[in-house]
Amino acid sequence: MxxxxxxxxxxxxxxxxxxxxxxxxxxxxxxxxxxxxxxxxxxxxxxxxxxxxxxxxxxxxxRANAVGLALNRPARSLGTEAFFTDLIAGIQAGLSDVRIGLQLQLVSSLEEELEIHRQWHAARQVDGVLVIDPLGDDPRIDALRELQLPTVLVGSHVATPSALWVDDTETAATLFGHLRGFGHSRIAYVAGPAVLQHTQLRASVLGGWVIHTDFSPVAAGEVTRGLLNAHGRPTAIVYDNDVMAVAGLRAVQEMGMGVPDDVSLASFDDSVIAGLVRPSITAMTRDTFELGERSARLLLRQIESDVTLAGEAGPAPVLTVRESTGHPRA
Known part of the structure; x- marks a missing residue:
């Protein structure tokens, strides 16, 4: 034939x-x-x-001498979430020594992200890609494997190869444990979308009272008001990021309630703003710049390797206790 x-x-x-x-x-x-x-x-x-x-x-x-990063986030959110600016700065630092460029693309859906990966591959625009926000059942992994495009997952769980992982189970146990240590038994978790792997892992540690949002401060404020107006309201609320936590703090204060006297607040992400508001917000602090830098260097090694590299532990978050958490009212 x-x-x-x-x-x-x-x-x-x-x-x-x-x-x-x-x-x-x-x-x-x-x-x-x-x-x-x-x-x-x-x-x-x-x-x-x-x-x-x-x-x-x-x-x-x-070689294209570039790596790709597709972010499924609204453009405006990049200016408000310190996580992304620190992550991108770290990635740039990890690539700068070898003069490799970063191809950054904002997308509005998972389907658009997959299409961008296929376009980059077809046009030979990137030598590999970084993938953030791993999903519980992530179709991007098989799609990128089929394309044979070197990939590093950022923030995935321990068992994932070629990933710079963060142990979100341990992180959640630390933060929820801090609140339980004060005597809180009614803890609410204001989370991001339910499909995200880190959200699922954190929710599994709490074991209940999880409200999913789109990460926006507007949604966080609305959910906070609803929680505090409910019968048997929570005595503590944990947010997925610092922007949501600040929005929650404002909602509490607008309702004429005190933090932590009426409700304790905490965040899974930290930033300068979390320490500047009053009361300052208890948070899990991690070096997001280092997370980006190390993920870029792992991707560069993966591009040079003929086999899938083992995953590596990223910088571990540590608890920073501030003014927003305390004992619940009797």
Missing amino acids: AAAKRVTITDIARIAGVSPGAVSFALNGKPGVSEETRERILQVAREQHWQPSQVARSLVGA
């Missing part, structure tokens, strides 16, 4: 109705074509199962 004819740039140009030069610009991520034309060309390339020629790769160099 004759071997199947290899799809070429000329074939893609004919099907897409453009010039071979336009196809070359689109597949290599270069300017020179409109976004509409670029997307049409990439769609044809995917449908025709186009793969770059190994000969051509050897002529132009096999």
Whole structure:
């Protein structure tokens, strides 16, 4: 049986109705074509199962000298959550010594993130990718494995290969244990989306009273008001990040209640703002810059390796006790 004819740039140009030069610009991520034309060309390339020629790769160099990070977050949230600015700064630091660039893309859904990974791979724009916010049943892992695109998961659990993991079970046990040590038995957890792995692990430690949100301060404030207006209200509330905790603190104060006299508040993420508000907020403090830096270096090693590397423990969060937690009222 004759071997199947290899799809070429000329074939893609004919099907897409453009010039071979336009196809070359689109597949290599270069300017020179409109976004509409670029997307049409990439769609044809995917449908025709186009793969770059190994000969051509050897002529132009096999490496893109860049890694990718697709963030499923609204653009505005990056300016309010210190976690992302510290993480991205750390990633840049981990790549700077070897002059590798960071390709950052904001997406609005899991499907869009998967599509971005496929586009990066088809156009040879990145040599590997960092994936954050691991899911309980994460389709990105199999998809990236199928693409054979080197990947490092950031924040996944201990059992995941090629990950810089954080033990969210231990982290949750520390923070919830701190509150139980004060005598709190009615603890509510204002969490992010239920599909996130870290949310699932933290919720499993608490064992009840979990309210899922979209991470926004608006949602955190609304949930806080609802909790404190309910019969048998919680004596302590824990938030997934510092921005949510500050929004919760404001909601409590607007209701004329005191922290920690009427309700204790705490956060799984820490930042400068958590220590500046009054009362200052008890939080789990970790070096997010180091988390980003080490994840970038692990990805660089994974790119050079022919086998999947073992996961590594990231910087462990530590409890920072501040003014927002105390004994519940009798």
